Amino acid sequence: MEKKTPILEMKGITKRFPNVVANEQVDLELYPGEVLALLGENGAGKSCLMNVLAGLYRADEGEIFIQGKRVEINSPRDAMLLGIGMVHQNFMLVDTMTVAENIILGLSDLPFVPDMGTVSKRIRELSERYNLQVDPESHIWQLSVGEQQRVEILKLIYRGAEILILDEPTAVLTPQESKQLNRIIHQMTREGKSAIFITHKMEEVIAFSDWVRVLHKGRLVTVKKTSQTNPQELARLMVGRDVLFRLEKKDRNLGGVALELKDVQAVDDKGLPALNGISLIIRSGEILGIAGVAGNGQKQLVEVLTGLRKTTGGKIRIFGEEKSNKSPLEIINTGVSHIPADRIARGIAGDMSVANNLAMKCYRKPPLAKKGILHPKRILDLANRMIELFHIHTPTPHTHAKFLSGGNIQKTILAREIDACRGLLIAAYPSRGLDVGATEFVRNQMIAQSESGTAILLISEDLEELLTVADKIAVLFEGHIMGIFRSNEADTERLGMMMTGMKEGIGELRD
């Protein structure tokens, strides 16, 4: 292979956050006209590395070279001047403005009254050249997600970007739009531009990229030429472990069916299918883990089970009773508890006291309330009991919940939901963002609950958590269950492949 000068080189990038090392000594090389795929689990440090490159974060250590010259990137503006542009997962567009207006927004050399005619003409030229069909005059709110993405890419090209960073670009796209994006990227590389894209989907790595770099827990694990590797190898590298520590669990006698889903379907907020026929069963005393990369229907699955979203088909039975499309209250009354994925946004009321937050599920009934009148003393007693039992660190029970640390907020939610739980617990990412001690506490609490007969649906992006805590693991990909395994028989490589949408070798387990 001939030795070209890389257009971009990152050397020994290290980025630390309080308690976490997001990137450790990561190297990266990108050659003109090539596409590099960054592969890794959630939290592997891919987005962090790209944010360093785009000027949003500053690396603690390491150097960046552009065309062999060492550069300092202190702001997105610096990055832009160096020809680096990033398309974020959440688009940065102003809905009420036109495509052309959005594209020139923030340009530094703009005259007081921009000549929109010339701008539009230039945009038309560029969109023709790169196959990026968008009308410069239309307003952002009129465009589909795929079109909005094209506007983001156009914006970067208009500003002269040579290196495009695409953060999970296909996560929001339909399959047709993904194919179109592939064509666009190839057109750009033919023109000499380069791209880095972050993804979880194996087939895209194969279809889009020339090189693959795999990150695991902030470190670079491997660099491969895409043509010289295969999905199996990449999946194993991404998941990053062969030997697993297993937590000893007592043998349990499973009870009756607590939760049964039959061909459940639902759509997301944009009306696109999110759950495409989910069928599963959880028995009392059993923990079923849902593995998969976030955004493959986990959110919608939790929402249909807790009454926050309507199903568009199929049946949900809780303790044998039909509970599809019931209100959240009806579902709570059947004894279902819910640890929400977004604990600040959904789990607590920050300006209310810890005591009131702890009472938030059982304030309706005696002993906390009688005929609609609350009993403050009993609420306080309950709070004190739970604060002790779950080791919640709070100055007083009257402290507003928002003053607590993330781990203690999660313990508050856990305490409330476990205390109110009567047989079925839906837990979404219960240990996300917690330190080691709090994580262990949360996991042990769930195991203890299942031993006392609770059925638990555990959604997690941490395979280790699933393998140690869950009895069975179902892999969710694009709204389908790819397979269900006993966790002590699960093969990480196969799990990794299924999480990225590879279907071969499915060893389904029928209960």
Next chain:
Amino acid sequence: MRIVFEKRKTLSRKAIFLVPLFSFFISLLLTAILLAIFKTNPFITYAAMFQGAFGSWPNFTETLVKAIPLMLAGLGVLIAFRLKFWNIGAEGQLAFGGIAATWVALFWSSFLASWMVLPTAILVGMLAGALWAGIPALLKVRLKVDEVLTTLMLNYVAILFAEHLYYGPWRDPKGFGFPGTPPFPEFAWLPRIAGRAHLGLVFAIVLALVIWFILNRTRLGFELEVIGNNPSAAQTQGIKIAKNIMIALLVAGALSGLAGVCEVTGISRRLQQGLSIGYGYTAIIVAWLAQLNPIAAIFVAVLIAALLVGGDQVQMMMGLPAAMGLVMQGMLLFPMLAGALFTEYKIRLIRPRTSGSLV
């Protein structure tokens, strides 16, 4: 040296109490500067204002007269504000309550026993206020229509409707052209307890206590607090958001409606021009200064009423514009809003370190 705001670990209880107090003193200071520009001695002016509002029993009862509608409408506003429902329609709810009470007082005595007219007027007036708040509430929960616009615009509808009535169909034929309805029959008068201060004072105090209890000691109050704080958490916990917003806003409207009922049956004893002198808007200031606490609202309403009455006094005695009272109200609100920062943050001074090289 750098000054930074640091988030407190807990809410400062002291700040909750001290901020309004300090705000009051700052507003006195700021207004004093203004008065000095007018070449007026601020101390004499303040003394005159105090004298005007509290100096004699008749003066004090006049302060109460103005405080009563502020208390009732203030309660209505604060209930809605606790839900982060920005009800600025107390003025219209008050006017519509007054219109409805007038309707009962003038026209229902033909088929109602006379002792029943006043209670009926109160009830119908409250229902009318509730209706006037219920419309924007329903639009909000069903269609997500912004309540700031709807409540504000309905104010003009109610006020202009009242005007239409006392200039047109309900105008007193013996009124020598004065814009107003005929006076109410005596049995439709709200009893006065001291000077012109009427039974509305008792209503306001009792209702403030009842509302405090509902907000702090009942399931409904708990649910309202969660909704106001984090609607998504409320939804997750199975709390019915739309229903609760409707209940709260109907109550809020009924309270402002009652303020209107008391004005027409207790003070003017007819519907006439100047039914409300912006009580519904001033009630917003009352609610904020009381930090949405119903008990505090009673005292704050008296204070604000004192500023209004005192402002009238300095106009009469010292030839200053009566708007001086309104200026003070405004001056009171600014430091208050700024001071709210201190309940959650504290100020810390950071001395620069001499060593260390930041790239």
